[in-house]
Amino acid sequence: MAAKAVKELAADSVETTPPVEAGEEYLDALENAFLKAERHAGSSQQFYSIAGHLLQLRLAGDALIPLITPPLQHLRVSPSPAEPALRVCAWDPETTGVRAPDCPWDTGDSGDQAKISVRNWDGFEFALFKGTGELNVLDRRRKLGFHCVNRAAAIFSGPLLIQIHWWLREFGLHCMHAGAVGFKHGGALLVGKGGSGKSTSALCCLDSNLGYVADDHCLVSAGAAPYAHSLYSSGKLTPAQFEKLSFVKLLADSPSSAAADKTVIFLAQSARHKLLPGFPVRMVLVPRIVGGLTTGAVPISPVEALKALAPSTLFQLIGASQKDLRAMAELVRKVPCYRLELGTDLAAIPRAIEQLLLRQFE
Amino acid sequence: MSIDERLRYTISNPPIVHESFGDEAVIVNLNTGAYYSLDKSGLAIWNLISQGASIGEIVDHLSSRYAAERGKILVSVAELISSLQGEQLIHSESDAVHRANDPVESNSNSGEKIPFEPPLLNKFTDVEDLLILDPIHDVDAAGWPQKR
Numbered sequence: 001m002a003a004k005a006v007k008e009l010a011a012d013s014v015e016t017t018p019p020v021e022a023g024e025e026y027l028d029a030l031e032n033a034f035l036k037a038e039r040h041a042g043s044s045q046q047f048y049s050i051a052g053h054l055l056q057l058r059l060a061g062d063a064l065i066p067l068i069t070p071p072l073q074h075l076r077v078s079p080s081p082a083e084p085a086l087r088v089c090a091w092d093p094e095t096t097g098v099r100a101p102d103c104p105w106d107t108g109d110s111g112d113q114a115k116i117s118v119r120n121w122d123g124f125e126f127a128l129f130k131g132t133g134e135l136n137v138l139d140r141r142r143k144l145g146f147h148c149v150n151r152a153a154a155i156f157s158g159p160l161l162i163q164i165h166w167w168l169r170e171f172g173l174h175c176m177h178a179g180a181v182g183f184k185h186g187g188a189l190l191v192g193k194g195g196s197g198k199s200t201s202a203l204c205c206l207d208s209n210l211g212y213v214a215d216d217h218c219l220v221s222a223g224a225a226p227y228a229h230s231l232y233s234s235g236k237l238t239p240a241q242f243e244k245l246s247f248v249k250l251l252a253d254s255p256s257s258a259a260a261d262k263t264v265i266f267l268a269q270s271a272r273h274k275l276l277p278g279f280p281v282r283m284v285l286v287p288r289i290v291g292g293l294t295t296g297a298v299p300i301s302p303v304e305a306l307k308a309l310a311p312s313t314l315f316q317l318i319g320a321s322q323k324d325l326r327a328m329a330e331l332v333r334k335v336p337c338y339r340l341e342l343g344t345d346l347a348a349i350p351r352a353i354e355q356l357l358l359r360q361f362e
Numbered sequence: 363m364s365i366d367e368r369l370r371y372t373i374s375n376p377p378i379v380h381e382s383f384g385d386e387a388v389i390v391n392l393n394t395g396a397y398y399s400l401d402k403s404g405l406a407i408w409n410l411i412s413q414g415a416s417i418g419e420i421v422d423h424l425s426s427r428y429a430a431e432r433g434k435i436l437v438s439v440a441e442l443i444s445s446l447q448g449e450q451l452i453h454s455e456s457d458a459v460h461r462a463n464d465p466v467e468s469n470s471n472s473g474e475k476i477p478f479e480p481p482l483l484n485k486f487t488d489v490e491d492l493l494i495l496d497p498i499h500d501v502d503a504a505g506w507p508q509k510r
Binding site: 324 | 375379383388399
């Protein structure tokens with residue numbers, strides 16, 4: 001029997017084994033825990049349209065509201081009678097007094113700080129960050145997600161990233177580690193690992209003719225006409241960047257939040273006019289700090305762009321797969337790719353991007 | 363060195379994801395945070411491995427394309443396969459020797475042969491800290507996590 005067929009048989013047999021029930025019981029226990037947290041601490045809900053898909057966020061208590069909702073504020077929509085495509089139930093154990101139930105499988109010894117993940121098993125995804133206790137669960141059959149996190153571990157700038165990645169990739173929307181700036185009829189993705197100048201380049205564009213979609217993560221549909229969708233209206237800056245980009249201080253909603261060694265700014269209120277819901281992707285730019293004054297662009301191969309985009313994207317997503325890499329490869333094959341050689345004159349960065357885009361539109 | 367040319371290998375997907383372009387393949391190990399590239403003869407070998415070719419079939423293919431002795435190509439192929447195995451990017455198929463050959467895409471070269479350069483596996487670890495700091499224990503289709 002071919003190895004492929006053996007693997008398929010093995011996968012089938014897993015789906016009919018008794019532990020399915022353990023998963024079902026665990027999901028029921030999670031739902032009961034969330035309902036208990038709601039009873040203890042009160043409940044609120046908000047609706048968001050994420051790349052056209054309706055997300056209902058149900059929160060037990062109010063401790064997570066300032067931690068989860070600000071970066072999503074620009075995608076908020078009125079409460080809808082329509083069935084949401086996904087309902088995420090979120091709570092924190094500290095203020096609600098309700099812990100997430102223990103998962104029904106071995107999570108290793110107590111000193112182990114790893115993430116434990118279960119990948120797309122019978123429509124179910126699970127990730128537990130043992131160090132912080134952050135739990136993410138998605139049950140596609142029930143269109144239901146759970147997010148349990150202590151306040152100290154909540155991610156200010158990119159909340160629910162794992163949930164959104166799991167949920168929307170089924171619709172061909174891939175979370176990519178990329179900034180996105182441009183015009184409503186076309187823009188550029190800025191890709192590269194942390195420290196490459198991606199966020200600086202994106203945030204510089206707030207002081208230019210270009211609109212802003214993302215500085216760090218966005219959703220991209222690949223295929224014949226790649227399109228970038230806004231996910232978060234936040235930006236992350238080091239103290240040095242924050243000092244250099246003085247105009248950002250004026251645009252950012254207050255108060256900003258400190259996360260790790262970076263300041264997180266929220267743009268939904270005072271910089272709403274700069275935010276774009278998305279645009280067709282017309283090019284991929286790989287920033288590189290080279291010194292000098294001006295910023296220039298050099299054509300690069302698709303594979304060079306993929307090497308800048310793919311590893312840092314894939315390594316940040318739990319449950320990343322060949323499908324995600326394939327989407328990124330499709331993207332860089334479809335549009336021209338450039339290395340954006342960044343100079344010290346920050347105002348020159350958006351000008352260079354704008355010129356590249358205008359040339360592309362001709 | 364005795365090399366069994368009947369051996370075949372399988373790309374360890376998951377956790378290995380890969381994409382081939384015209385002149386280069388990008389290979390990512392989602393477990394370790396390392397990524398790799400292969401070009402020239404290395405790209406051809408990688409593509410043939412992914413098609414299920416045996417060592418002998420890979421060597422035959424390269425011999426039709428490159429101006430080098432078959433023995434030299436065989437040693438280079440074996441060395442690259444050893445590196446790929448060492449990086450846990452591929453594993454040998456336990457039933458590979460005995461299974462019927464799947465047709466491997468034929469790409470014999472009737473034109474002039476080009477000089478052979480031994481393949482080189484380029485490894486990049488510049489973003490592995492994203493994973494190393496916070497390793498993941500995965501469970502995939504092989505089974506649900508062990509019940510307590």
